[in-house]
Amino acid sequence: MPVADSVRWYRVGDGHFGLQSDDAPLRERVQELYGECVGPAPAPHDRLPRLHCAVRLSDRSALVTFDDPEPIDAIAFALAVFPDRGYAESRSPFSDWRLFGTAGEFASSGPHIVADRRTAWQGFIGNLAINRLLRLQHDVVFFHAAATLAGERGVLLMGPKGSGKTTLSLALAALGHSFLGDELIGIRLPSDELVPVRRSATIKPGPAAAAVAAALAGVPTVTEQFPDGSVRRRVPASRLFSPGTPRAPHRLAAIIFLEPFAAAPRIARLDPTRGDIGRLTPLASSLWGLAPERRAMDLASLLSRIPCYLLRPGHPDETAPLIAQTVEE
Numbered sequence: 001m002p003v004a005d006s007v008r009w010y011r012v013g014d015g016h017f018g019l020q021s022d023d024a025p026l027r028e029r030v031q032e033l034y035g036e037c038v039g040p041a042p043a044p045h046d047r048l049p050r051l052h053c054a055v056r057l058s059d060r061s062a063l064v065t066f067d068d069p070e071p072i073d074a075i076a077f078a079l080a081v082f083p084d085r086g087y088a089e090s091r092s093p094f095s096d097w098r099l100f101g102t103a104g105e106f107a108s109s110g111p112h113i114v115a116d117r118r119t120a121w122q123g124f125i126g127n128l129a130i131n132r133l134l135r136l137q138h139d140v141v142f143f144h145a146a147a148t149l150a151g152e153r154g155v156l157l158m159g160p161k162g163s164g165k166t167t168l169s170l171a172l173a174a175l176g177h178s179f180l181g182d183e184l185i186g187i188r189l190p191s192d193e194l195v196p197v198r199r200s201a202t203i204k205p206g207p208a209a210a211a212v213a214a215a216l217a218g219v220p221t222v223t224e225q226f227p228d229g230s231v232r233r234r235v236p237a238s239r240l241f242s243p244g245t246p247r248a249p250h251r252l253a254a255i256i257f258l259e260p261f262a263a264a265p266r267i268a269r270l271d272p273t274r275g276d277i278g279r280l281t282p283l284a285s286s287l288w289g290l291a292p293e294r295r296a297m298d299l300a301s302l303l304s305r306i307p308c309y310l311l312r313p314g315h316p317d318e319t320a321p322l323i324a325q326t327v328e329e
Contacts, residue, residue, distance in 0.1 A: 014049075034200075140186040145184075150323065153250070154194040158255060254306065
């Protein structure tokens with residue numbers, strides 16, 4: 001069966017991702033997540049890394065083929081990127097194919113992956129493809145973090161799940177600051193420039209800035225259950241009130257580590273030590289292929305260059321102005 005003719009290209013960080021798929025749910029899922037990253041096909045002279053993914057369907061399986069400028073062991077990469085999903089390699093009866101997954105639902109050989117269509121395979125393939133593109137961007141470290149601009153100054157909000165990254169980045173956007181992303185953010189080294197990735201925002205139930213709650217009430221959203229069991233609303237940031245992603249690069253001016261919530265917000269300057277490297281949350285794809293010592297040195301150097309703060313968030317309407325005031329001073 002021929003693969004769909006059209007290729008949709010996405011600019012994700014400093015790279016291009018092209019998806020050419022017979023499977024409509026996969027196309028729709030990637031568009032739902034990265035619709036604000038859609039862009040033109042890369043020009044022949046464009047030197048940014050690019051990854052092309054083609055998907056062909058048969059009755060029971062999907063054949064996924066990656067055109068990757070730096071071929072990798074797909075199984076080793078998947079196990080590194082998704083360590084909490086219970087994936088493992090299993091014995092294969094085929095000499096040229098290796099099986100992996102939670103129950104051998106995927107098979108890998110060279111640039112190809114075959115997925116069992118009776119499983120929810122689209123999320124895995126889409127996520128794998130994006131992470132393969134991120135790892136090609138050698139001068140960028142990607143973090144599980146949120147980022148915004150306070151005026152013209154880049155702010156990185158970092159903390160564990162449920163610490164308020166999305167809530168605060170949208171609250172800052174409600175004050176007129178540019179929303180750069182609430183899930184995936186890159187930093188170019190050694191220039192310390194922020195690399196926005198405007199995935200659709202995922203919003204958990206809980207306190208929200210008044211302007212954010214009002215904006216959410218006026219736009220359609222998708223309710224989604226996440227692997228951790230939480231239920232969140234998903235909405236592209238452009239449907240709210242957030243200014244578009246700035247085209248000019250902006251240097252990171254502050255890293256704010258989120259601590260447990262407080263009745264009133266409090267922020268304090270942090271003088272980082274080597275132990276604070278553990279507060280950073282680089283994606284496994286940004287660690288792939290590098291000696292651990294090298295990336296640790298990169299992260300330690302980043303903490304030494306950029307002002308760092310500890311923040312105990314209070315209500316978003318009180319916390320967002322405090323962040324902006326602190327960073328702009």
